[in-house]
Amino acid sequence: MRGFMMKDLAMIKSNFKLLAILIIVYAVMGVTDEMDISFILPFMSVMVMISSFSYDEFNKWESYASTFPNGRKNSVRAKYLITILLILLMAVITTVLSLFIAHSKTSSLAYENILLTTLGNIFATIIVLSLMYPIIYKLGIEKARIAIFVTIFGIAIIGGILINYVDLAKFLNVLSPLENYWVFIIIGLGIVFIYTSYRLSLHFLLKKEF
Amino acid sequence: MKNILEVKNLNKKYDDFALKNITFDLPKGMIMGFIGENGAGKTTTIKAILNIIKKDSGEIKIFGLDSKRDEGKIKEDIGVVLDDMFYPEILTPNDINNSMKYIYKNWDEKMFNSYLKDFSLNPKQQIKKFSKGMRKKLEIATALAHHPKLLILDEPTSGLDPIARSEIIDIFQDFIQDEECSILLSSHITTDLERIADYITFINDGEIVLSKTCDELLDKYGIVKCREKEFKDINKEDYVKYKKDRYGYEVLVENKRDFKKRYDVEVIDKITLDDLMLLMIKGVK
Numbered sequence: 001m002r003g004f005m006m007k008d009l010a011m012i013k014s015n016f017k018l019l020a021i022l023i024i025v026y027a028v029m030g031v032t033d034e035m036d037i038s039f040i041l042p043f044m045s046v047m048v049m050i051s052s053f054s055y056d057e058f059n060k061w062e063s064y065a066s067t068f069p070n071g072r073k074n075s076v077r078a079k080y081l082i083t084i085l086l087i088l089l090m091a092v093i094t095t096v097l098s099l100f101i102a103h104s105k106t107s108s109l110a111y112e113n114i115l116l117t118t119l120g121n122i123f124a125t126i127i128v129l130s131l132m133y134p135i136i137y138k139l140g141i142e143k144a145r146i147a148i149f150v151t152i153f154g155i156a157i158i159g160g161i162l163i164n165y166v167d168l169a170k171f172l173n174v175l176s177p178l179e180n181y182w183v184f185i186i187i188g189l190g191i192v193f194i195y196t197s198y199r200l201s202l203h204f205l206l207k208k209e210f
Numbered sequence: 211m212k213n214i215l216e217v218k219n220l221n222k223k224y225d226d227f228a229l230k231n232i233t234f235d236l237p238k239g240m241i242m243g244f245i246g247e248n249g250a251g252k253t254t255t256i257k258a259i260l261n262i263i264k265k266d267s268g269e270i271k272i273f274g275l276d277s278k279r280d281e282g283k284i285k286e287d288i289g290v291v292l293d294d295m296f297y298p299e300i301l302t303p304n305d306i307n308n309s310m311k312y313i314y315k316n317w318d319e320k321m322f323n324s325y326l327k328d329f330s331l332n333p334k335q336q337i338k339k340f341s342k343g344m345r346k347k348l349e350i351a352t353a354l355a356h357h358p359k360l361l362i363l364d365e366p367t368s369g370l371d372p373i374a375r376s377e378i379i380d381i382f383q384d385f386i387q388d389e390e391c392s393i394l395l396s397s398h399i400t401t402d403l404e405r406i407a408d409y410i411t412f413i414n415d416g417e418i419v420l421s422k423t424c425d426e427l428l429d430k431y432g433i434v435k436c437r438e439k440e441f442k443d444i445n446k447e448d449y450v451k452y453k454k455d456r457y458g459y460e461v462l463v464e465n466k467r468d469f470k471k472r473y474d475v476e477v478i479d480k481i482t483l484d485d486l487m488l489l490m491i492k493g494v495k
Contacts, residue, residue, distance in 0.1 A: 003312030010305035011298060055298035064295040067260050068313050069285040209263040210295075 004065070004078030008052055012082075015048040019090070027097050038094045038117055042125040045086035049079065050132065053141040063210035076137070076202045083129055084194070091122050119186055126190045128152075130197035137204040213271075214238050214360050214392040215259070220268035222258055227416060229254055232268070234411045234421040236360075239389035241382065243407035243424065244396040245483060247491055251416040252396040253293060256364050259394075260290065272360065286315060289358035291349045291366040299338035303331055306352055314356035325351035329377075342369040350378060354385065361385065361393040367402055375399070379406055400483035404428065410483065412490065419490055432466035432478035433485055435459070440475075448472065451493030462489040 022041055056062060065071040095118045102114065131151055136144040178185060213235040220232035229251050236242045246252050257263045259270055261281055270277035272284045297306050303326055311317045326333050329347040337345060346369055353361060361382070367375045379402055385391055397403055403410065404424065411421040420427075434449075441452065441459040448469060450462040462485075463469040466478045 001312075003309045006312060007297065007301065007305065007309040010301055010308065014300070052298075055300055059298045060295040061298055063262055064290075064292060064297070066262050067285060067288065067290045067292070069282045071285070074313075210257070 001074040001077050001081070003068075004074045005082055008049075008078055008082045011052045011055060012048050012086075015051065019044060019048065023093055023097070026094065027101070038098060039121045039124060041090035041094050042087045042121050043128065045090050046083060046125055046129045046132070049083045049086065049129075050136070050141070052079075053136050057141050060210065062205065062208070066210070072205050072208075073202060076198065076205050079133065080194070080198050080201070083133075084126075087122060087125050087129070091118050094118060094121070116183075119183065123186050123190050126194055130193040134197055134200040134204060137201040137208075212237055214273060215394060216269070216271040217255070217259065218269040218271075220255065220258055220270065221266045222254060222263065223266055227251070227254075229258065229416045232258075232413070232416075232418055234418060236392050236394055236409065238392055239386060240408040241386055241393040241395060241406050242409040242411055243400075243403035243483070244394060244411050244413065245398075245400060245403065245487060246413035247487065250413045252413055253364055254416075255413065256292070256362055256394070256396060260288070260362065286356075287359040289353035289356065289361045291346070291353050291361075291363045293364045293368075296345070296349055297337065297352075300336055302336055303333040303348060303351075306348075307333070310352065310355070316356045318355050318357060321357075322351055322355035325355065343371060343374050346370055347374065347378070350381070354381070359391050361391070361395075363393065363395045363397075365397055366395065367397060367399055375402060382406060400487070404483055412487065414491055427483075427486065428481060430465050430467075431481045431486060432463050432469070433481055433489070434461040434463055434469065434473075434475055434478050436461065436475070444473065446495070451489050451495055453489055453493045460489065460493075462486070462493060 019041070022044055026038070026041060062072070062075060065075045068074070095114060098114045098117075099111070132144070132148050135147045135151065138144075139147055215236040217235070218233050220229055222229040227249070232251070232255055234242075244252050244255070254263065258265045259272070259277065261278060273287065275284055277284060297309075303322075307319055307322055310322070311319055323333070325331075326348075329344070329351060331340070331344055331348055331351070337348065340348065346366065350363075350366055353363070367378055370378065382393055382395070383406055386393060395403070395407065407424045409421065410424050410427055412419045431450075434444075435458060436444075437458045441461065444461065448463065450464050452459055452461040454460075462481070463478065469475070470478060
């Protein structure tokens with residue numbers, strides 16, 4: 001799998017400059033009290049990885065990689081692992097920057113808030129990745145763009161409808177016994193999402209004929 | 211194990227095309243030329259051998275092992291060059307090396323770099339900046355650098371000039387010096403195959419038309435050129451196919467010597483693989 005990770009890393013290295021610029025923008029906006037864009041960096045990691053799918057598809061990489069020992073399996077594993085590592089790296093950078101900025105502004109640090117925001121960002125990004133990757137493996141990146149748009153749009157609409165018809169306060173009240181366990185629940189759900197997504201992607205790629 | 215590759219009754223059906231009972235063997239230490247017109251089923255057969263597509267039925271054995279069950283083990287010892295399938299073109303030969311050394315247990319970095327040098331390929335240049343010929347050379351270097359025992363090559367010399375082709379063919383001949391190694395080589399450039407192939411397998415419309423040693427084909431088969439009156443004297447079972455043009459008849463015969471004994475013909479032309487393909491495909495019985 002390491003060989004596949006090396007290939008993916010080599011492909012996205014040209015995007016590292018873009019991520020570096022975003023880190024600077026994030027730092028500047030944090031200092032100047034602009035809106036919170038801490039989600040941008042982890043989210044961009046997924047976007048960067050998605051661009052690697054386009055190159056793969058253009059050069060029929062998956063087909064070529066399936067001639068390697070355990071090629072299909074390792075190819076999917078590497079994509080997930082690199083993406084998760086990149087998301088975590090960006091989340092760590094964002095958190096460190098946020099803590100540093102907060103520390104320079106006030107003596108009382110809201111550590112808990114910052115860490116919870118980071119966790120929320122990682123979770124949200126993992127949901128996006130977990131939805132997108134199986135669709136890409138099933139349909140190919142070109143057709144997947146439309147499917148991803150429809151999926152995200154659909155989720156937004158369903159979410160909107162639910163908010164209108166569900167009494168949110170009541171709902172949160174029902175969940176209140178879980179209040180002390182949210183961190184673990186979110187981490188657990190994240191792992192379940194990503195593992196399910198990985199199994200689905202692997203299933204699609206193993207079945208695929210080129 | 212005598213044969214490095216055995217394909218038996220391979221079938222694969224699509225809506226508009228099918229591979230039908232593909233059967234052939236590739237012995238150790240041999241080069242097999244795999245010929246046929248575009249769309250005949252060469253690439254589909256190769257994809258089925260490599261499990262890039264799933265076969266509907268049939269048996270494929272590589273190194274005496276089942277191609278599906280023992281896939282991981284088998285693929286350590288196969289090198290491939292496939293038409294238009296490779297590493298993404300934003301990568302460089304150095305990136306390929308850094309990736310491949312963790313993919314194949316036997317990856318030989320020194321050998322890869324030596325090929326890059328021999329082929330004058332800049333290790334730091336992106337693949338997309340290479341010419342088509344240079345890219346092909348890179349694909350061949352990548353296929354060879356893990357010391358495979360079987361090379362499966364789909365049009366490896368297409369797009370190369372005669373000098374580059376000659377270099378590549380020399381490399382294939384060196385590769386085959388180790389009698390444990392074999393090459394399955396699909397190509398349209400039949401003159402190259404006449405130079406290096408030990409066996410020729412000819413596929414047409416998803417079916418194997420013939421699979422014989424190259425010497426047997428080129429020595430035994432021949433073309434009789436005659437007029438209509440002479441053609442009418444030839445029994446149907448004594449020729450394979452014929453083609454009629456405005457100058458007369460071209461008749462493909464399977465055994466030149468036998469034919470000469472039976473019929474009063476002065477000259478039977480030697481056959482080339484191009485002639486063979488043309489008469490087999492366009493000719494009638």
